[in-house]
Amino acid sequence: MTAPSTAPAASRGGRWIQHWDPEDETFWNETGEKVARRNLIFSILSEHIGFSIWTVWSVMVLFMGPEYGLTPADKFFIVSMATLVGAIVRVPYTFAVAIFGGRNWTVVSASxxxxxxxxxxxVMEPGTSFNTFLICAMLAGIGGGNFASSMTNINAFFPLRKKGWALGLNAGGGNIGVPVVQLVGLAVIGASGGPRVLLGIYIPFIVLAAVLAWLRMDNIAELKNDTGAAKEAVKDAHTWIxxxxxxxxxxxxxGYSFAFGLVLQTQFGRTPLQSAYVTFIGPLLGSLIRPVGGALADKYGGAKITLWNYVAMAGATGVIVVASMQKSLPLFTVAFIALFVLTGIGNGSTFKMIPGIFQAKALAKGLRGEEAAAYGRxxxxxxxxxxxxxxxxGGLGINLAFRQSFLTVGSGTGAFVSFLAFYGLCFAVTWAVYLRRPATTTVTATAETEKKPQLSYAEV
Structure with a gap:
């Protein structure tokens, strides 16, 4: 089996791997796994910094006291716009990997x-206009795009049997950028530093991530944008489900990562330092648990883990509603942190479902072996x-729901009630589409063929 080459491709400079077949076990064991793991490490670093910059305004708003002239609704709107831009740029970032190469785009996106x-x-000082802060928060949204390009790149490096673990680790390592920036913010606030100190700390790390990606990562020459696949994906109901x-x-x-500190400040009267002491815990645990969600999905099936995870999320949200109505800060905090943990498990299990669903569709079409794997990829x-x-x-929706809830009833209770209903709907969709068994029918060759795809979804 030919080893992966990092020699430059014709007329294309840089580290380009000409041959990549992770589904071949001999190739994977001899050369592929080592290369894939190296790219995973530096992909995580860049994505981690991207998440930190995307969510830095969840910390910045804690610094912004009365002298900044912003209401709680203004602050929720600022973080909402960062969330919005981060969501939008994920689409072009996904396709950038095949256009420029995974390594090359990681360098660009980090820079x-x-x-x-x-x-x-x-601009971070009192007297700066609300619109200026809003524009800066929207610019920070580009950090959210790093997730999409990183996941697309790592998805190409690993075989199907390892995707749950690899994608969970990649995403979890990136997600940890959220609690890390909040922890750094806590240290800065505790040391009586200003928001510029927090921002200044990150500038050299951004440069380091770009340099290491340039030196240590690879591009896969075979990875190309498939406009036909994109059109097919848009038309496929599973994409939208x-x-x-x-x-x-x-x-x-x-959404909760952006809002947690603001909710503690606004609803429970916590100071910036008091909020910062607990704000990072939920995102940290939610990030660390994401690979576990992926691993559980690898073992038991993503659909099953996702289904029961939504039951638990609804339960935790119900406790939060009670705590909010009773104004019990300890119960509210514990339940909120538990909800963060459950979002992390669900993140891992849902993303594992994606390649499994399309692999199942390939088998249902009669494809086998590498042909089925290629279709799934x-x-x-x-x-x-x-x-x-x-x-x-969804993060945008959560922050706008909090904004409206505080404007109308002065607390986040109304928002949490709506989230509870939404999780119930997610449970119903997961069960109906991926786990509900077909109605019993007379066993015929046709019936057996029709049932195979449905049954296989339960294992994705």
């Missing part, structure tokens, strides 16, 4: 993080950007 960081560093389910998991994770790669983008829009 672009300097724009929002330097811009916020320049999984997008809906990902709103419930990742949308919740990123083609369609799952095309859908990941769409699903990641739509899922991130």
């Amino acid at each position: 672009l993080l300097l724009i929002p960081t330097v811009a916020a560093f320049a 999984m997008s809906f389910l990902y709103i419930g998991t990742f949308g919740s994770f990123i 083609r369609l799952s790669g095309a859908t990941m950007g769409i699903i990641g983008a739509v899922g991130a829009l």
Whole structure:
């Protein structure tokens, strides 16, 4: 089996791998796994910094006291716009990997993080207009795009049997950028530093991520954008069903990550330091548990893990509603952190479902072996950007729901009630589409053929 070559492709400079077949076990054991793991490590680093810059405004708003002249509704709107941009840019970032190469685009996307960081560093002071802060937060949204390009790139490096673990680890390592920036913010606040100190800390790390990606990552020459696959993905109902389910998991994770500190400040009167002491815990645990969600999905099936995870998320949200109505800060905090953990498990299990669903469709079409694997890679790669983008829009919905809830009733209780109903709907969709057995019919060759795809979805 030919080893992967990092020699430059004809007329294309840089580290280009000409042959890549992770489904071949000999290839994978001899050369593929080592290369894939190396790319995974540096992909995680860049995505991690991207998440930190995307969510840096969840910390910045804690710094912004009365002297900044912003209401709680203004702050929720600022973080909402960062969420919105982060969701939108995930679509072009997905396709950028095949156009420029995974390594090359990682360098570019990491370097672009300097724009929002330097811009916020320049204007972060009392007297700056609301619109200026809003623009800077929107620029920070480009950090959300790093997830999509990173996941598309890593999806190409690993075989189907390892995707749940690899994608979970990649996404979880990136997600940890959220609690890390909040922990750094806690240290800065505790040391009586200003928001510019927080931003200044990140500038050299952005440069480091770009340099290491340039030196240590690879491009896969065979990875190309397939416009036919993109069109097919848009038309496939599973793309939109999984997008809906990902709103419930990742949308919740990123929305709560932005909002947790603000809710503690606004509803329970916590100071910036008191909020910062607990704000990072939920995103940290939710990030660390994501690979576990992927591993559980590898073992038991993503649909089953996702289904019962939504039951648990609804239960935790119900406890939050009670705690909010009773104004019990300890119960509210514990239940909220538990909800973060469950979003992490769901993030891992839902993303594992994507390649499994399209592999099942390939088998249902009569494809086998490498032909089936190629079909699964083609369609799952095309859908990941769409699903990641739509899922991130859930974060926008959560922050806008909180904004409206505080404007109308002065607390987040109304928002949590709506989230509880949504998780119930996600449970119903997961069961109806991926786990509900077909009605019993007379066994015929045709009936058996029709049931195979349905039954196989339970194992995705």
